[in-house]
Structures are given as C-alpha cells and as structure tokens.
Amino acid sequence: MVRRWGLTWWSALAVLLVAVPMITHPALRSDVLGDSAVLLLVSWAPMLLGGILAWVLVRWFGAREELDRRVAAAMVGHPLNRELVWLAVCLGGFVLTMVLLSMIFGMYEAAIGADLAMSASLVSRLLFLFTLPLLVMDRSGVTIDGKGTAMPSVALKVTEPWRWLGLAPVAVVLGLMAYLLIPRTGLPEASFPLFGFVLAFAVVAVCEEIFFRGMVQTRLEILMGRWGGILATSVVFALTYAVIQPYDAVSQLTGVDIVYDTGLALLTYASAGLLYGYLWACFRNTWINVFIRIGMFVMIMPPDLRIGIT
Numbered sequence: 651m652v653r654r655w656g657l658t659w660w661s662a663l664a665v666l667l668v669a670v671p672m673i674t675h676p677a678l679r680s681d682v683l684g685d686s687a688v689l690l691l692v693s694w695a696p697m698l699l700g701g702i703l704a705w706v707l708v709r710w711f712g713a714r715e716e717l718d719r720r721v722a723a724a725m726v727g728h729p730l731n732r733e734l735v736w737l738a739v740c741l742g743g744f745v746l747t748m749v750l751l752s753m754i755f756g757m758y759e760a761a762i763g764a765d766l767a768m769s770a771s772l773v774s775r776l777l778f779l780f781t782l783p784l785l786v787m788d789r790s791g792v793t794i795d796g797k798g799t800a801m802p803s804v805a806l807k808v809t810e811p812w813r814w815l816g817l818a819p820v821a822v823v824l825g826l827m828a829y830l831l832i833p834r835t836g837l838p839e840a841s842f843p844l845f846g847f848v849l850a851f852a853v854v855a856v857c858e859e860i861f862f863r864g865m866v867q868t869r870l871e872i873l874m875g876r877w878g879g880i881l882a883t884s885v886v887f888a889l890t891y892a893v894i895q896p897y898d899a900v901s902q903l904t905g906v907d908i909v910y911d912t913g914l915a916l917l918t919y920a921s922a923g924l925l926y927g928y929l930w931a932c933f934r935n936t937w938i939n940v941f942i943r944i945g946m947f948v949m950i951m952p953p954d955l956r957i958g959i960t
C-alpha cells in the first residue's frame with residue numbers, strides 16, 4: 651500500500667505546500683511570478699540537465715541494479731519503520747536545538763563580539779544529523795537490534811570507477827549555474843574567513859547528506875520505491891529549512907514568515923533536493939552530493955555571510 655501510493659501522496663503534499671502559500675501570500679506570489687520568475691525557471695534548467703546526464707551515464711556505463719542489490723542486502727533485517735521514527739525524532743531534536751542554541755548564543759554574542767550563528771548550526775547538525783543517528787541506527791556498524799550494516803562502506807568507500815561518473819553532471823550543473831548566477835550575484839573575495847565558512851559548510855553538507863540521503867531516502871526508497879523516496883526526502887528537506895530559517899546561518903530563504911518560507915523552500919530546496927536525491931539513487935556516493943552542495947553554497951552564499959567576510 652505504502653509502496654504503491656507513496657509517490658502519489660507525497661506529490662499531492664508537495665503541490666499543496668506550493669499552492670497554498672502562492673494563493674494566500676501576496677508577497678510570495680509577487681516575488682515568484684515577478685522579477686525572480688525567470689531566474690527561478692532558468693536555475694532549474696541546469697539541475698534538470700544534470701539529472702538527465704546522470705541517467706545517461708548510469709544507463710550506459712553504470713551497474714545500478716547490482717548497486718541497488720548491495721543496498722538492499724545492507725538493509726536486510728533493519729526495522730525500517732522503527733528506524734524512520736528514530737530519524738524523525740533526531741530531526742525534531744535538531745530543529746529544537748537550533749532554536750535553543752540560537753537563543754542562548756544570541757545572549758552572549760554582544761558580550762564576546764562574535765557571531766555564533768554558524769556555531770549553533772554546526773553543533774546542532776553534528777549532534778542530531780550525524781552522531782546520534784549513527785549511534786542509534788548503526789552503533790559503529792551494529793544497529794540497536796544487533797543487525798549489521800554495510801551502508802557506510804557503500805556510501806563512503808567508493809571504489810568502483812563508474813560511481814565517480816556523477817562528478818560529470820555535478821560539473822555541468824555548477825558550470826551552468828555559475829554562468830547564470832555569478833554575473834548577477836558575484837562571488838565573495840578569496841580570504842581566510844571565506845575558507846573557514848566553506849569548511850564549516852562542508853561539515854554541514856556531510857551531516858545533511860548522510861542523514862537525508864544516506865539514511866532517510868535509502869529507507870524510504872525501499873518502502874515507497876525510488877521516486878517515492880526521492881520526493882518524500884526532498885519535501886522533508888525543504889520543510890526543515892523552512893522551519894529553521896530564522897535560526898540558521900546557511901539558510902538562503904528570506905525569512906518573511908513560515909507560510910512564505912514554506913512555499914519558497916518547496917520551489918528551491920525541494921527542487922534541488924530532487925537532484926541531490928537522484929544523484930544519490932544513481933551513484934550512492936555521498937562525496938558527489940557533498941561536492942555539489944559546496945559548489946552551490948559558494949555561488950549563492952547568504953548575504954549576511956558575505957558581509958561577515960568582507
């Protein structure tokens with residue numbers, strides 16, 4: 651039942667989460683359908699092209715069926731529904747910790763003369779999107795039910811050459827996005843602070859890709875099929891950013907209100923999440939997803955971080 655209707659349910663939810671804010675929020679409607687419309691539509695084109703290129707490369711040179719069998723074998727014996735509940739608890743803990751740490755750190759920023767927003771982002775992600783999920787789900791390779799897992803080695807120890815072909819669509823997407831966006835937004839000047847921000851975001855990307863793609867999407871694919879898992883994970887990914895936007899140093903939403911942010915997140919983070927999810931489904935290579943996330947971050951770095959660098 652879930653496998654049959656999962657994609658339909660999540661598609662309907664995604665449409666609803668875009669349609670309701672667009673209908674009820676004039677500012678979102680004006681921004682999306684106004685000057686930003688062309689930029690939004692054009693920015694989707696490189697991601698679509700990257701997805702098509704990934705499909706071609708896997709079809710011609712890959713062995714995705716064999717890779718899928720390895721993933722299925724790694725998940726044998728896992729209580730998938732129970733593990734997804736634990737992942738949902740970790741995600742809720744992440745959001746709550748972002749809120750609490752932002753409030754606590756905010757009280758000390760003025761006293762010490764430092765911006766601690768990135769620290770809150772890193773601590774929350776490292777704890778709830780990386781450390782605790784690994785302890786609960788894997789416990790260094792053994793789940794809480796004593797079932798072994800080969801997923802860390804599948805995702806992180808990539809030895810098959812064809813699984814690095816995903817770097818080609820990543821390069822195409824980043825190259826086209828740079829051509830479209832850099833003349834409009836520019837790039838921050840090279841500096842040690844910039845290097846520090848990029849390094850911090852690399853940690854953010856690793857935590858998020860292991861959590862959302864490696865853990866959540868992998869399990870949802872088994873339960874709902876490939877595209878059901880990709881879409882569901884993309885919607886959850888976008889909603890997470892919509893909720894944490896006021897407290898997150900790396901979020902690229904405008905922060906008007908939750909309705910506005912939800913609609914905009916579904917049009918931006920969810921669409922990007924579809925590409926990240928498809929790359930993961932094709933190559934099961936966490937590093938490819940991390941590379942594209944870092945490249946996108948540099949090109950569309952939030953304005954407040956740019957100010958902090960200059």
